[in-house]
Amino acid sequence: xxxxxxxxxxxxxxxxxxxxxxxxxxxxxxxxxxxxxxxxxxxxxxxxxxxxxxxxxxxxxxxxxxxxxxxxxxxxxxxxxxxxxxxxxxxxxxxxxxxxxxxxxxxxxxxxx
Numbered sequence: 001x002x003x004x005x006x007x008x009x010x011x012x013x014x015x016x017x018x019x020x021x022x023x024x025x026x027x028x029x030x031x032x033x034x035x036x037x038x039x040x041x042x043x044x045x046x047x048x049x050x051x052x053x054x055x056x057x058x059x060x061x062x063x064x065x066x067x068x069x070x071x072x073x074x075x076x077x078x079x080x081x082x083x084x085x086x087x088x089x090x091x092x093x094x095x096x097x098x099x100x101x102x103x104x105x106x107x108x109x110x111x112x113x
């Protein structure tokens with residue numbers, strides 16, 4: 001029995017340095033919010049300056065909705081002049097160059113049977 005007791009004491013002496021080195025390591029604070037690594041912002045794709053959302057063409061009237069505003073030929077929208085309005089596209093002119101805006105493609109869902 002004494003021998004077992006001595007071995008237990010000897011084992012405790014051997015494990016004591018291990019416990020001390022583990023205590024030296026800082027334990028994380030469980031109440032602290034987790035750290036979040038923030039990556040560098042990726043190069044942003046250049047967003048179009050003008051967005052065509054609707055076109056109305058009738059015998060006496062041509063109107064386009066660009067950037068949420070109703071405009072007619074000859075009017076200006078965000079620095080560009082509306083040159084022409086066609087059923088599916090609009091031509092703008094800015095800084096001596098022409099830009100063609102097209103309506104976004106419609107994605108129609110088929111009815112389930």
